[in-house]
Amino acid sequence: MIFRDAIPTDAVDIAKIQLTVWKQAYNKIFPEKFLQQMSYKDKIESNYKWLESLEKTTRVFVAEIKSKQLIGFSVGGLKREGDPLYKGELWGIYILNNYQRKGIGTELFKKVIQHLLNIKINSMLVWVLKDNPYRFFYEKLKGKFVREKQKEFNGLFRLIVSYGWLNIKNIFKN
Ligand SMILES: CC(C)(COP(=O)(O)OP(=O)(O)OC[C@H]1O[C@@H](n2cnc3c(N)ncnc32)[C@H](O)[C@@H]1OP(=O)(O)O)[C@@H](O)C(=O)NCCC(=O)NCCS
Numbered sequence: 001m002i003f004r005d006a007i008p009t010d011a012v013d014i015a016k017i018q019l020t021v022w023k024q025a026y027n028k029i030f031p032e033k034f035l036q037q038m039s040y041k042d043k044i045e046s047n048y049k050w051l052e053s054l055e056k057t058t059r060v061f062v063a064e065i066k067s068k069q070l071i072g073f074s075v076g077g078l079k080r081e082g083d084p085l086y087k088g089e090l091w092g093i094y095i096l097n098n099y100q101r102k103g104i105g106t107e108l109f110k111k112v113i114q115h116l117l118n119i120k121i122n123s124m125l126v127w128v129l130k131d132n133p134y135r136f137f138y139e140k141l142k143g144k145f146v147r148e149k150q151k152e153f154n155g156l157f158r159l160i161v162s163y164g165w166l167n168i169k170n171i172f173k174n
Pocket of ligand 1: 140
């Protein structure tokens with residue numbers, strides 16, 4: 001397994017991970033029709049454009065297995081809105097089902113932490129669906145509940161919650 005920065009041609013594998021994980025992980029949160037409507041082709045196109053023109057403060061890390069297939073990715077950068085206490089944000093982290101609970105998510109999380117520290121950011125926030133059972137991943141990593149709000153997902157409203165870390169240097173200290 002290697003961890004590296006994403007390049008534009010990773011758009012295809014990243015789209016596969018996004019759609020597969022959404023369908024597996026969020027099938028009790030969104031109706032099946034909503035999840036089935038997500039377009040693989042559109043996702044590849046938007047990922048390609050996004051990866052080609054990433055801002056300097058944003059980094060996308062991927063986990064690649066021997067066959068060169070990508071099985072997970074994480075994205076980190078500047079916080080996108082609100083909550084002045086937190087300067088950085090984990091924008092997303094996704095691991096294919098068969099590779100979960102093997103420590104890969106923690107490694108991709110660490111990559112984002114290191115990136116934020118490199119650009120002199122010491123605090124971080126993440127938003128996650130309130131009903132997402134995977135949010136305990138952030139609690140295990142010492143994230144503190146910050147607040148909740150409604151978010152629209154293509155016409156459907158769901159509660160999302162944020163977890164924050166005021167000092168990301170301390171996360172992996174005992
Ligand atoms: C959440 C996610 C990124 C975690 O990655 P991972 O590689 O499975 O996580 P790790 O193996 O590093 O887990 C570290 C610890 O987090 C906790 N954890 C992870 N997933 C958990 C879950 N579903 N329920 C409860 N605790 C969980 C555990 O304590 C785990 O340690 P353990 O396996 O020794 O008990 C991954 O499972 C995933 O992609 N989930 C679906 C998508 C998603 O919801 N992403 C987050 C929202 S943006």
